[in-house]
Amino acid sequence: MSMSTRRTIGLLAVLGMVVLAGCLGGPGGTDAGTDGAVPTTAAGDTPTSTTTAANSTSAGELSVHLLNVGQGSSTLIIGPDGETVLIDTGDWRDDGDDVIAYLEAQGVTRIDHLVTTHPDADHIGGHAAVIEHFETNADGIGAVYDPGIASSSATYDAYLDAVEAHDVTLYRTQAGDSIHMSGAEARVLAPPEGYLANEDSNENSIVLHLQFGASSFLLPGDGEATSEEYLIDTYGDSLDSTVLAAGHHGSQSSTSEAFLETVSPQAAVISSAYDSQYGHPHEEVLSRLDARSIPTYWTATHGTIRFTSNGSAVTVATQQNAPTTATELRTGEPIEPGTSGDLTERFVIRADGSGTALITDTETTEPSDTATASGARDTALEVVEINADAEGDDAENLNDEYVAFENTGASSLNLSGWELADDADHTYTIPEGTVLDPGEQITVHTGSGTDTETDLYWGHSRPVWNNNGDTVIVRDATGTVVIEEAY
Numbered sequence: 001m002s003m004s005t006r007r008t009i010g011l012l013a014v015l016g017m018v019v020l021a022g023c024l025g026g027p028g029g030t031d032a033g034t035d036g037a038v039p040t041t042a043a044g045d046t047p048t049s050t051t052t053a054a055n056s057t058s059a060g061e062l063s064v065h066l067l068n069v070g071q072g073s074s075t076l077i078i079g080p081d082g083e084t085v086l087i088d089t090g091d092w093r094d095d096g097d098d099v100i101a102y103l104e105a106q107g108v109t110r111i112d113h114l115v116t117t118h119p120d121a122d123h124i125g126g127h128a129a130v131i132e133h134f135e136t137n138a139d140g141i142g143a144v145y146d147p148g149i150a151s152s153s154a155t156y157d158a159y160l161d162a163v164e165a166h167d168v169t170l171y172r173t174q175a176g177d178s179i180h181m182s183g184a185e186a187r188v189l190a191p192p193e194g195y196l197a198n199e200d201s202n203e204n205s206i207v208l209h210l211q212f213g214a215s216s217f218l219l220p221g222d223g224e225a226t227s228e229e230y231l232i233d234t235y236g237d238s239l240d241s242t243v244l245a246a247g248h249h250g251s252q253s254s255t256s257e258a259f260l261e262t263v264s265p266q267a268a269v270i271s272s273a274y275d276s277q278y279g280h281p282h283e284e285v286l287s288r289l290d291a292r293s294i295p296t297y298w299t300a301t302h303g304t305i306r307f308t309s310n311g312s313a314v315t316v317a318t319q320q321n322a323p324t325t326a327t328e329l330r331t332g333e334p335i336e337p338g339t340s341g342d343l344t345e346r347f348v349i350r351a352d353g354s355g356t357a358l359i360t361d362t363e364t365t366e367p368s369d370t371a372t373a374s375g376a377r378d379t380a381l382e383v384v385e386i387n388a389d390a391e392g393d394d395a396e397n398l399n400d401e402y403v404a405f406e407n408t409g410a411s412s413l414n415l416s417g418w419e420l421a422d423d424a425d426h427t428y429t430i431p432e433g434t435v436l437d438p439g440e441q442i443t444v445h446t447g448s449g450t451d452t453e454t455d456l457y458w459g460h461s462r463p464v465w466n467n468n469g470d471t472v473i474v475r476d477a478t479g480t481v482v483i484e485e486a487y
Helices: 003-015 097-105 127-137 154-165 225-239 257-263 283-291 326-331
Strands: 062-066 075-078 084-087 111-115 141-146 170-172 178-181 184-190 207-212 215-219 243-245 267-270 296-298 305-309 314-318 344-349 355-357 381-387 402-407 419-421 427-429 441-445 455-457 471-475 481-486
Touching: 062 207, 097 127, 111 127, 111 178, 127 141, 127 154, 184 225, 207 225, 225 257, 257 283, 267 305, 283 296, 283 326, 296 326, 355 427, 381 471, 381 481
Parallel strands: 084 111, 111 141, 141 170, 215 243, 243 267, 267 296, 441 455
Antiparallel strands: 062 075, 062 305, 075 084, 178 184, 184 207, 207 215, 305 314, 314 344, 344 355, 381 402, 402 441, 419 427, 419 471, 471 481
């Protein structure tokens, strides 16, 4: 054990004596772990947070960002009130540079909660640099959460040295603890007290379950078969989650059939390098995901991936368009770790389990001979009402922002795959099987709800139609513009 680790143990022994109010079912106490590295302290009560993310999440939304850090992992969570959780910091060879750059681009000035899932260098590689940066150049680190299993690596020593140097509060964190977030629930599901699998570091990763309204996220670190079995036996169907981060970078030892059956995710995300030296993600995992038709996102081809929840629908945004069929992930073009650039919203997952593509791969064809002078083709579909200014606060009444259409022709219109867009290229794809008979109307609401024959729901998390004027654009299934109506 290095001298720096011994110094840190002394510091943590003092922290273990702090009396914490309002702990939520954590193991509590100050008993040392079997390696003596980090004393047990329930993580129920944490320092008061500040508003830390200026531009990345609107009020009333929660966003989960899976950063493209190559063969490693780093996840940024921004709560509905701007509170931040950073889970892991990527590989040691990057030394936190890409993570810090991304946080700064999101307007993050403080990390309220820094979670160490486990001590592997591809997960804590940027810890020392991140702590140093935010403690010296920004508004600091609120607290660090660690499962309490030590490592002999220089990367781990540097992390603990940074904690000690900047006097950052460090909690040993186990099943039953909670990370207090304003407006959202963050429960620690693992590791259990006493640990699993002879204290294997992967199997004792901190597993976090994040709940915001009807949407939820399960983030299992590098947990493998033993961790997954523990989770299933302990929590059962309460593991059900909208989005699952595949354990251990998509290794075949994780994301088992039984685990997928219990979690029942509507989307999965994998963080690993395109040319992973370990072959991640393994084909066995991709086949399991594909067998359940779970849309799967991979940081190596989609780049950084952001899931934004308004408490109901979850909108998926990526840096780059790529296949989401699990067994076709490798056909996507690689994107270098740390690549900067905007994310594009591509898909919406609704609370009822249905989903809608916001952008498709359909190529736009040249307008037909029946195109009008404005570039829009003659069609029996007409705009009959545009309600851009919802009653009250637009952002809080999204379903009162809508566009209504009518079939004014003499025959039915199959609208399957047609697209509705605005001047800013926000795009909604009309679901398959949508047929509008002569004289019938259909309304597309901006917010979330259950589609019917007369009402469709975009699932967008913020207003689309500008109150001061915009353009309603409709393209048919071939990509031809059939309506282009300004208001």
